[in-house]
Amino acid sequence: MENWRDQINPVIKSHLETQIKETTAHKDAYLRAKEPTKAQLWVAIANLSKQIFDMHLRVKLLEKALADIGPQKKQKDKGEDGAKALKEVLKKL
Secondary structure (H helix, E strand, O other): OHHHHHHHHHHHHHHHHHHHHHHHHHHHHOOOOOHHHHHHHHHHHHHHHHHHHHHHHHHHHHHHHHHHHHHHHHHOOOOOHHHHHHHHHHHHH
């Protein structure tokens, strides 16, 4: 019998495998649940939630950094390259 994971679209298959691997790291915990399959899904949801939260923090940090350099760019020589300014912000991060 063919594995159901082999039928997943290749565009998302690597993401699925990553989530399965990350969820399996908590196998000892969810196997102790009354319904391990449901607990496994909740662990996967928690992993996704944490990833979204972490990304949200990074975006906020980048937005703040870009806002901070905005007024400075106006004060500097107008010939300054925007990519160079962005690289400087990213180095600070």
